[in-house]
Amino acid sequence: xxxxxxxxxxxxxxxxxxxxxxxxxxxxxxxxxxxxxxxxxxxxxxxxxxxxxxxxxxxxxxxxxxxxxxxxxxxxxxxxxxxxxxxxxxxxxxxxxxxxxxxxxxxxxxxxxxxxxxxxxxxxxxxxxxxxxxxxxxxxxxxxxxxxxxxxxxxxxxxxxxxxxxxxxxxxxxxxxxxxxxxxxxxxxxxxxxxxxxxxxxxxxxxxxxxxxxxxxxxxxxxxxxxxxxxxxxxxxxxxxxxxxxxxxxxxxxxxxxxxxxxxxxxxxxxxxxxxxxxxxxxxxxxxxxxxxxxxxxxxxxxxxxxxxxxxxxxx
Amino acid sequence: xxxxxxxxxxxxxxxxxxxxxxxxxxxxxxxxxxxxxxxxxxxxxxxxxxxxxxxxxxxxxxxxxxxxxxxxxxxxxxxxxxxxxxxxxxxxxxxxxxxxxxxxxxxxxxxxxxxxxxxxxxxxxxxxxxxxxxxxxxxxxxxxxxxxxxxxxxxxxxxxxxxxxxxxxxxxxxxxxxxxxxxxxxxxxxxxxxxxxxxxxxxxxxxxxxxxxxxxxxxxxxxx
Numbered sequence: 001x002x003x004x005x006x007x008x009x010x011x012x013x014x015x016x017x018x019x020x021x022x023x024x025x026x027x028x029x030x031x032x033x034x035x036x037x038x039x040x041x042x043x044x045x046x047x048x049x050x051x052x053x054x055x056x057x058x059x060x061x062x063x064x065x066x067x068x069x070x071x072x073x074x075x076x077x078x079x080x081x082x083x084x085x086x087x088x089x090x091x092x093x094x095x096x097x098x099x100x101x102x103x104x105x106x107x108x109x110x111x112x113x114x115x116x117x118x119x120x121x122x123x124x125x126x127x128x129x130x131x132x133x134x135x136x137x138x139x140x141x142x143x144x145x146x147x148x149x150x151x152x153x154x155x156x157x158x159x160x161x162x163x164x165x166x167x168x169x170x171x172x173x174x175x176x177x178x179x180x181x182x183x184x185x186x187x188x189x190x191x192x193x194x195x196x197x198x199x200x201x202x203x204x205x206x207x208x209x210x211x212x213x214x215x216x217x218x219x220x221x222x223x224x225x226x227x228x229x230x231x232x233x234x235x236x237x238x239x240x241x242x243x244x245x246x247x248x249x250x251x252x253x254x255x256x257x258x259x260x261x262x263x264x265x266x267x268x269x270x271x272x273x274x275x276x277x278x279x280x281x282x283x284x285x286x287x288x289x290x291x292x293x294x295x296x297x298x299x300x301x302x303x304x305x306x307x308x309x310x311x312x313x314x315x316x
Numbered sequence: 317x318x319x320x321x322x323x324x325x326x327x328x329x330x331x332x333x334x335x336x337x338x339x340x341x342x343x344x345x346x347x348x349x350x351x352x353x354x355x356x357x358x359x360x361x362x363x364x365x366x367x368x369x370x371x372x373x374x375x376x377x378x379x380x381x382x383x384x385x386x387x388x389x390x391x392x393x394x395x396x397x398x399x400x401x402x403x404x405x406x407x408x409x410x411x412x413x414x415x416x417x418x419x420x421x422x423x424x425x426x427x428x429x430x431x432x433x434x435x436x437x438x439x440x441x442x443x444x445x446x447x448x449x450x451x452x453x454x455x456x457x458x459x460x461x462x463x464x465x466x467x468x469x470x471x472x473x474x475x476x477x478x479x480x481x482x483x484x485x486x487x488x489x490x491x492x493x494x495x496x497x498x499x500x501x502x503x504x505x506x507x508x509x510x511x512x513x514x515x516x517x518x519x520x521x522x523x524x525x526x527x528x529x530x531x532x533x534x535x536x537x538x539x540x
Contacts, residue, residue, distance in 0.1 A: 098468075102515065124475040127467055129485045142515045143470035149512065161515060179476050187474070187497045187509065194472060194512050206476070252477050252484040 021118040021173035033293030040075035053087035071131025096125025101141035113170030120172035152199025176200035181255035207237035227290030317346040339400035343407035353406030384411025450520030458499035465492035471513040
């Protein structure tokens with residue numbers, strides 16, 4: 001357990017505005033940072049979040065809390081992130097631009113900070129046509145890069161999106177996402193640059209399966225010096241079955257080599273094979289210069305995260 | 317132009333059922349060009365309604381109003397509109413409303429769903445190009461509109477869902493930001509993409525309330 005986790009960080013009145021991100025300190029100390037995900041439930045049941053958070057405690061430096069992922073209605077990411085922190089796991093609030101205009105976004109950022117949440121991951125958000133309310137209107141008043149800038153302006157200049165000064169403004173440790181496998185690569189690198197220029201200080205990538213291709217991408221990142229401007233975490237998705245990896249492959253922008261699908265197909269025990277693949281990938285990732293950590297996405301299989309972290313010899 | 321499409325026949329039948337004397341008003345502009353609400357489509361609708369169960373005794377006449385968005389053209393059909401129990405407008409939403417405004421006691425029935433401002437790409441095929449957001453940024457985006465052509469209307473795209481130049485929501489849909497990238501590349505203006513476009517002022521869009529345009533050089537309201 002890190003010092004940050006021992007400190008029970010959050011009861012509202014306790015939260016000092018001086019209290020800063022533990023995740024940022026972990027990156028700053030040069031540790032290979034490990035984060036995972038808490039997917040909020042499709043219910044108002046706090047115990048679900050508590051259970052996942054408690055199982056991750058001590059095994060990750062922080063846990064992302066997703067924001068109505070795949071446009072399916074779930075418990076608010078801010079509420080779930082707060083519940084997670086009460087269980088002693090520092091959380092990263094994911095925020096999308098799909099459901100809120102700039103008024104709601106800023107209001108939520110003030111609220112999240114007041115609750116002791118210190119890490120913010122900015123995303124565009126999956127289109128609502130994928131979710132369980134395809135009839136809904138989307139917002140996209142601002143996009144993910146504009147959201148990063150908005151949060152950075154609050155932090156650095158103490159101003160709202162309208163340029164007006166505010167008091168006690170939130171100072172989030174701001175992150176963004178990138179897909180190293182999306183095309184055209186040149187445009188994706190331009191966007192990564194823009195995200196960092198806007199104020200992103202950590203970057204989580206789309207799930208890495210094609211490690212050779214990812215290594216080449218990291219070479220470009222190093223040549224551009226991007227790894228010195230922001231901490232880069234590689235995404236690791238853990239699959240528990242052939243069906244799971246096949247479904248993952250269908251996700252737009254996902255790149256999975258045939259050889260890994262074959263391994264899952266031939267495996268006597270698919271769960272063990274899924275873990276073995278994740279561990280091999282982590283082994284390779286740890287040797288990549290300029291990579292600051294990994295982000296484990298074990299969607300629907302959160303209970304496997306401690307095993308992966310332990311077997312990989314992370315968090316020591 | 318404004319692109320529209322006729323409502324399902326049964327929906328129209330349900331709306332007109334109570335009336336014995338119907339006027340179908342075609343519109344001679346955009347909806348004629350997009351083969352949705354011109355004279356030909358109005359005559360076709362008249363035939364279809366004439367065959368519908370329960371409408372055998374309904375009297376249906378067809379008139380073409382050259383532009384339903386201009387008062388004087390609507391008034392040319394004044395007599396026929398007054399004589400009808402209900403008017404089926406085959407204009408866009410603006411045409412329907414303008415007739416309704418001029419004849420407040422008359423039931424005006426929309427026959428079309430107004431879709432978008434777009435272009436004709438092929439015979440019988442139109443695509444959306446403009447949303448009338450009121451503050452055109454096409455110069456910065458190589459003449460491709462992210463507001464109307466990106467599914468998320470984002471200004472610093474593409475989002476993570478673009479793959480192989482296609483939008484994540486529909487493989488038949490081109491990613492607007494891929495198109496912008498390709499065209500800027502052709503024009504040797506890729507550096508344009510390195511600048512972050514700031515949050516836009518949506519008050520020029522409909523978010524600022526219903527919009528009005530007054531051309532001062534010709535408006536009779538000048539000086540009021």
